Amino acid sequence: MFNIIQTAIFITLLLSLLTISLAKFEKSIIYYIIFCLISPNLILGDTTITFEIVAFLFYIPIVIVKRREIFVLKKVFLFRQLFLLIPLIAFISSLIAEMKYGSNLNVIALFGYLRIIILIWVLQYCNEKLGKDYVLDKILSLVILINIIVSLIQLLNPSSVDLFYNFYFRPSLTPLEEVMYLGYFNRAYGTFGSPVLLGVFSVFAFSFYLVQIAGKKQQKFLISKLLGSTILGLMALSKSAILGIPLLLLLAYGLMLIGFIKLNNSKFLILPLVSLPTVLIIIYVLKQMNTSILWYTNYLTNPLAAFDTRYSLDSGILISTYSTIKENLVFGVGLTVLNGDFLGDSMYTTILYTIGLVGSMIYVIFFTLSFVISIYNKKIASIIMLVSILLMGFSLPVHLELMTVPFFAYIFSELEDRERKMTYDILLVRKKGLN
Numbered sequence: 001m002f003n004i005i006q007t008a009i010f011i012t013l014l015l016s017l018l019t020i021s022l023a024k025f026e027k028s029i030i031y032y033i034i035f036c037l038i039s040p041n042l043i044l045g046d047t048t049i050t051f052e053i054v055a056f057l058f059y060i061p062i063v064i065v066k067r068r069e070i071f072v073l074k075k076v077f078l079f080r081q082l083f084l085l086i087p088l089i090a091f092i093s094s095l096i097a098e099m100k101y102g103s104n105l106n107v108i109a110l111f112g113y114l115r116i117i118i119l120i121w122v123l124q125y126c127n128e129k130l131g132k133d134y135v136l137d138k139i140l141s142l143v144i145l146i147n148i149i150v151s152l153i154q155l156l157n158p159s160s161v162d163l164f165y166n167f168y169f170r171p172s173l174t175p176l177e178e179v180m181y182l183g184y185f186n187r188a189y190g191t192f193g194s195p196v197l198l199g200v201f202s203v204f205a206f207s208f209y210l211v212q213i214a215g216k217k218q219q220k221f222l223i224s225k226l227l228g229s230t231i232l233g234l235m236a237l238s239k240s241a242i243l244g245i246p247l248l249l250l251l252a253y254g255l256m257l258i259g260f261i262k263l264n265n266s267k268f269l270i271l272p273l274v275s276l277p278t279v280l281i282i283i284y285v286l287k288q289m290n291t292s293i294l295w296y297t298n299y300l301t302n303p304l305a306a307f308d309t310r311y312s313l314d315s316g317i318l319i320s321t322y323s324t325i326k327e328n329l330v331f332g333v334g335l336t337v338l339n340g341d342f343l344g345d346s347m348y349t350t351i352l353y354t355i356g357l358v359g360s361m362i363y364v365i366f367f368t369l370s371f372v373i374s375i376y377n378k379k380i381a382s383i384i385m386l387v388s389i390l391l392m393g394f395s396l397p398v399h400l401e402l403m404t405v406p407f408f409a410y411i412f413s414e415l416e417d418r419e420r421k422m423t424y425d426i427l428l429v430r431k432k433g434l435n
Helices: 002-023 025-038 051-066 078-082 085-101 107-130 132-156 158-168 174-182 195-214 222-235 239-257 271-288 293-300 303-307 319-327 347-376 380-392 402-434
Strands: 042-044 047-049
Touching (some): 002 025, 002 051, 002 158, 025 051, 078 107, 078 347, 085 107, 085 347, 132 158, 132 402, 195 239, 195 402, 222 239, 239 293, 239 380, 271 293, 293 303, 380 402
């Protein structure tokens, strides 16, 4: 019965995406991202296929036919093109590891890198046509709403684990496998199939709506959406959200105090007073439901304890992984995990392991340039989002996550707006000089 329902949902969402792609192409990437984040998997025998992969194979040919100019390389688009070096380095690292260890090239993982980059480019095109604030708000609004509903079902009906296990399990989601063994949900997993993924998503969403409120943007129900993202992080019992959200709030107020943020909305000043009662009510309700919420909120008094996990340097399950990184520090070992190694949940470990210091420099250049340009031009949204990505990198390899794609696209769009302006100013000066 579960298989019939999830197959029907999967096919319905796929057909809806293809219809939107042909009728309203500019909005199609919005629905691609939304559907990927909420759709159940397709199960064919013993094989589990995600919506993201199947939809991509149908969607990208439409993109190429209708808007092939998206993929034209231009000098002014430095930031989006910088990321093209990453799969190239990953490919070279894989070949070196193949000669050294006899490992095989992971073509699927390489395809994953390319897929993320292509989706960023398509989203940037959508940002240019519809506006980056509109696009990101549309994606986040619906995903937040659906995940609040799903999370409530999971917490109010813990035995629904069978349903959501069938819907969202794949081999990489070990938390969902563990909760299936328990037989009930002990915290919210949402449509992500993992409380860690749900918590990280809540922080990303919070970072966007925090800046939107400060700038008094035109999107509706901004405070409700910000509270919704906070509630998701709490229901997931996520250390990432419980520590990340207050840190972003403190950063925003700190930037405001030094005059870096120009406050356009007085509601921003009373945001803690508005949100605190909601947070306390949710914590109280979760405590009454016998969850471990108080154990997680205790990290607020000792944030560094969050790093004292099974992934420590001198103990735990990453000892072999760190040893492999030290032996292959320059190029890494590519996209295939060697026997005995475990990558864990850190973006930083994953980058060093797969593409070494050479590939890491691409990310260092990107983040450094992004921060410098964003600070110089007072691009507050980019600054807050960049900080949230770096923070969440300790919890998850977010550089490979679909949920991060809209945020990278937003940041790239902000940075490239500056490049377009500089190019226009240079041309204008030259024109005046000729006259």
